[in-house]
Amino acid sequence: MTGTITDHPLVRDYLRQLDVASRVLPAAQARELREQITGHLDDELPPDADDEEIAAALSRLGPPGSLAAEAMARGSGTVPGTGAPVTAGILIGRRLERVRKRTWLIAAVVVTLVVIAAFRTATFLTAGQLENGSFNYGAWWYEQDYRHNVLATANDSTQNTAPVRSGQRQGYVVEVYNGTGVAQTIIGDGSGPSIGWNNPGGTDEQVTVSQGPIGAAGHDRYKYRYAPAGVVPPGETRLVRVLWTSRICLQKGESQGVTRLILRVRVGWFTRTEVIPLSDGFYLIGPSKGRCI
Amino acid sequence: MSGMAAEGGLTELRRGVLGPCVLALLELRPRFGLELVRELSAADGLLTSDGTVYPLLNRLRDAGLVTSEWQDNEGERARRYYSITPAGQETLAGFRSDWDQFAATVGGVLNHTLRPGRAAPAPDSAPAAAVTASGTKGRRHDRHHH
Numbered sequence: 031m032t033g034t035i036t037d038h039p040l041v042r043d044y045l046r047q048l049d050v051a052s053r054v055l056p057a058a059q060a061r062e063l064r065e066q067i068t069g070h071l072d073d074e075l076p077p078d079a080d081d082e083e084i085a086a087a088l089s090r091l092g093p094p095g096s097l098a099a100e101a102m103a104r105g106s107g108t109v110p111g112t113g114a115p116v117t118a119g120i121l122i123g124r125r126l127e128r129v130r131k132r133t134w135l136i137a138a139v140v141v142t143l144v145v146i147a148a149f150r151t152a153t154f155l156t157a158g159q160l161e162n163g164s165f166n167y168g169a170w171w172y173e174q175d176y177r178h179n180v181l182a183t184a185n186d187s188t189q190n191t192a193p194v195r196s197g198q199r200q201g202y203v204v205e206v207y208n209g210t211g212v213a214q215t216i217i218g219d220g221s222g223p224s225i226g227w228n229n230p231g232g233t234d235e236q237v238t239v240s241q242g243p244i245g246a247a248g249h250d251r252y253k254y255r256y257a258p259a260g261v262v263p264p265g266e267t268r269l270v271r272v273l274w275t276s277r278i279c280l281q282k283g284e285s286q287g288v289t290r291l292i293l294r295v296r297v298g299w300f301t302r303t304e305v306i307p308l309s310d311g312f313y314l315i316g317p318s319k320g321r322c323i
Numbered sequence: 324m325s326g327m328a329a330e331g332g333l334t335e336l337r338r339g340v341l342g343p344c345v346l347a348l349l350e351l352r353p354r355f356g357l358e359l360v361r362e363l364s365a366a367d368g369l370l371t372s373d374g375t376v377y378p379l380l381n382r383l384r385d386a387g388l389v390t391s392e393w394q395d396n397e398g399e400r401a402r403r404y405y406s407i408t409p410a411g412q413e414t415l416a417g418f419r420s421d422w423d424q425f426a427a428t429v430g431g432v433l434n435h436t437l438r439p440g441r442a443a444p445a446p447d448s449a450p451a452a453a454v455t456a457s458g459t460k461g462r463r464h465d466r467h468h469h
Contacts, residue, residue, distance in 0.1 A: 059381070065403075066356055066377040072400060073357040092372030100378035 035075045036068055040084045051098035063101050150298040157210045157297050159304040167249045168310050171201035194276050194314040201273035202312045203251045208262040217259045220292040220303040230286040230314045231278025240269035280316025287313030346415040349407040388414055
């Protein structure tokens with residue numbers, strides 16, 4: 031015979047039965063018991079033991095189920111000075127107690143997660159969106175557009191109008207206010223082919239958010255640092271800058287503009303697209319010069 | 324039927340004394356599992372099955388009464404050796420003391436050399452019992468006079 035005694039079919043079968051019976055035990059305890067029984071057989075039986083010797087050794091060990099039951103009585107009265115022997119009822123009670131403890135723990139974690147998720151969802155569903163109020167600030171970003179801006183009023187709304195500079199970067203900056211009770215994080219440009227764009231007609235649109243509160247610099251748009259994402263805490267404002275390369279082809283007297291800002295915003299665990307009406311629209315007016323599409 | 328009941332009682336007795344017996348063997352020197360099994364088997368009737376020693380050893384270790392460590396002796400396969408701890412020695416000493424008294428008491432009752440009601444009372448309770456007896460007697464005497 032080659033290998034160890036644990037390769038013998040009778041021993042393998044006994045150990046398999048022990049594994050099955052030990053399923054009621056914690057994994058570490060079951061592993062330890064198996065290792066002890068394997069070591070015992072390795073010590074007791076020579077590698078070339080015959081079936082009769084092996085069967086006798088296994089019989090002396092006792093039924094696998096009994097060993098597992100003994101192991102389950104951990105902390106029982108067989109330890110001197112700890113009281114009566116463990117009965118089947120106590121064994122079952124201990125097992126149930128362990129299961130109950132584990133079940134309660136899992137239930138507590140699940141309930142906590144559900145409550146948090148419900149709270150977060152409710153927060154998301156009830157939170158209003160960012161706004162650009164009637165008195166909130168908005169201006170062309172580049173100085174030449176700012177200088178040539180004409181404020182026009184049409185249909186009870188005010189429009190910032192600047193000449194289109196075809197093939198060049200143009201843009202605006204607006205103040206966004208968070209009037210809700212929860213922080214909202216602008217994580218990028220929410221515009222696209224299906225919903226429309228944040229520019230009157232151009233390419234390479236870029237949306238960035240001013241970092242930090244509006245402080246002593248006030249509305250001096252160049253005093254702030256801008257990043258692709260930024261948090262707007264409850265009751266605070268941030269500047270959102272939209273830049274693009276103008277491509278629109280406009281004839282003299284023609285104009286095209288935007289009256290809303292489309293942003294991707296994260297509220298709690300959720301992300302949504304917010305369409306924020308602008309109190310003052312931004313319009314480009316023709317004629318287009320240079321490259322236009 | 325009575326034989327089966329006696330066997331059941333004996334099994335419970337074995338379970339109760341096996342732990343101290345293991346501690347007593349380990350008191351002499353550290354041993355590995357099969358060594359303990361052989362020693363206990365040699366004491367006739369002490370071990371019902373060889374396998375029960377291992378759960379017992381684990382319980383003793385959990386209780387801090389024994390420790391175990393792997394030893395890799397030259398020419399032999401690695402084995403887990405069990406040793407008694409100071410707490411185990413203390414427990415064993417306590418059990419020895421209790422066992423002597425317990426065995427004497429049980430032996431006395433079983434052999435009718437000691438009746439349960441007249442078992443040597445604890446030294447503290449003896450005088451109190453005597454006082455109560457005489458007091459009762461005295462009160463009964465007074466009542467009789469009236």
